[in-house]
Amino acid sequence: GAGVSQSPSNKVTEKGKDVELRCDPISGHTALYWYRQSLGQGLEFLIYFQGNSAPDKSGLPSDRFSAERTGGSVSTLTIQRTQQEDSAVYLCASRRVQETQYFGPGTRLLVL
Amino acid sequence: AQSVSQHNHHVILSEAASLELGCNYSYGGTVNLFWYVQYPGQHLQLLLKYFSGDPLVKGIKGFEAEFIKSKFSFNLRKPSVQWSDTAEYFCAANNAGNMLTFGGGTRLMVKP
Numbered sequence: 001g002a003g004v005s006q007s008p009s010n011k012v013t014e015k016g017k018d019v020e021l022r023c024d025p026i027s028g029h030t031a032l033y034w035y036r037q038s039l040g041q042g043l044e045f046l047i048y049f050q051g052n053s054a055p056d057k058s059g060l061p062s063d064r065f066s067a068e069r070t071g072g073s074v075s076t077l078t079i080q081r082t083q084q085e086d087s088a089v090y091l092c093a094s095r096r097v098q099e100t101q102y103f104g105p106g107t108r109l110l111v112l
Numbered sequence: 113a114q115s116v117s118q119h120n121h122h123v124i125l126s127e128a129a130s131l132e133l134g135c136n137y138s139y140g141g142t143v144n145l146f147w148y149v150q151y152p153g154q155h156l157q158l159l160l161k162y163f164s165g166d167p168l169v170k171g172i173k174g175f176e177a178e179f180i181k182s183k184f185s186f187n188l189r190k191p192s193v194q195w196s197d198t199a200e201y202f203c204a205a206n207n208a209g210n211m212l213t214f215g216g217g218t219r220l221m222v223k224p
Contacts, residue, residue, distance in 0.1 A: 033211060035214075042216045043212075043217070056211065059211065091155075091156065100158055104155060105155040106155060
């Protein structure tokens with residue numbers, strides 16, 4: 001079946017611009033996660049959506065980062081006023097209740 | 113604080129050598145443990161997982177891991193590696209479906 005998909009696969013932007021990254025989870029998966037993979041920090045949790053509950057935003061590094069999940073399915077991660085240190089691969093994962101998280105291919109973001 | 117640590121950052125082996133990658137965790141409550149693999153140019157894939165029951169778990173491609181509660185460890189093993197096992201391996205943990213905490217990863221290179 002179809003896995004987690006993310007778009008775009010690559011994004012190059014200028015410092016100070018806003019970017020939006022999209023995640024389409026596996027159909028029927030109730031939980032959705034965003035992580036970031038960078039050279040200096042490894043794999044870090046950003047934000048977690050579970051059903052209709054308020055998201056767990058405890059991993060967001062600053063208030064420039066936000067995410068929403070519309071209709072319990074697609075999610076968008078927005079980074080405002082991008083900085084060079086935001087350059088990383090942004091990963092999305094989804095799961096059913098209590099099951100394993102399945103990861104998408106990621107969006108590679110480069111901030112110039 | 114919850115943490116996962118991997119002792120080996122880089123491992124180089126010849127084909128047919130045995131592999132053991134260390135993973136230790138510091139987690140309160142009931143912990144779930146995972147090993148993910150990232151092949152060059154590909155996304156994170158699940159190798160194996162431990163939720164409960166038999167502490168020796170078998171995964172795909174001949175990998176296995178043993179949960180040793182007294183040592184807070186979940187080491188990954190394979191009796192005979194192949195060139196195609198060249199990848200980065202991540203140990204991860206969570207509590208009951210929450211966000212994953214990842215170790216720093218181990219880059220494995222298998223020489224043909």
